[in-house]
Amino acid sequence: MNKISRRTLLAAGTASVAMAAIPARSQGMGKLHEVRIRNFTFIPDMLEVRVGDTIRWTNEDSAPHDATALDRSWNSELLRRNQSSEVKVVQGMSPDYLCSIHPSMRASIKVLPA
Numbered sequence: 001m002n003k004i005s006r007r008t009l010l011a012a013g014t015a016s017v018a019m020a021a022i023p024a025r026s027q028g029m030g031k032l033h034e035v036r037i038r039n040f041t042f043i044p045d046m047l048e049v050r051v052g053d054t055i056r057w058t059n060e061d062s063a064p065h066d067a068t069a070l071d072r073s074w075n076s077e078l079l080r081r082n083q084s085s086e087v088k089v090v091q092g093m094s095p096d097y098l099c100s101i102h103p104s105m106r107a108s109i110k111v112l113p114a
């Protein structure tokens with residue numbers, strides 16, 4: 001690699017880091033909420049969130065699980081053991097969810113006003 005292309009790459013790298021940081025500061029990143037899935041249970045099974053927050057589900061069971069809105073309007077990825085998936089909280093997000101594989105697994109979120 002010659003000097004010029006190396007310098008260009010470094011400059012590009014710096015610019016992308018700066019661009020990523022600006023919206024984070026001006027808009028706020030929202031809070032990250034963790035939900036663990038253990039023994040066929042969402043923990044916690046009730047979560048208070050705000051628009052712009054992120055919910056991360058992590059499956060600690062050997063059985064696969066997911067988080068799927070009762071009305072199917074949103075869902076996490078299918079989670080195998082120790083896998084995580086994140087969903088961003090949006091306005092009017094459907095509050096009640098289940099595991100689509102084990103529908104008796106139920107939990108809910110409460111979207112608080114911003």
Ligand SMILES: [Cu+2]
Pocket residue numbers: 064065066099100101102105
């Ligand atoms: Cu399940």
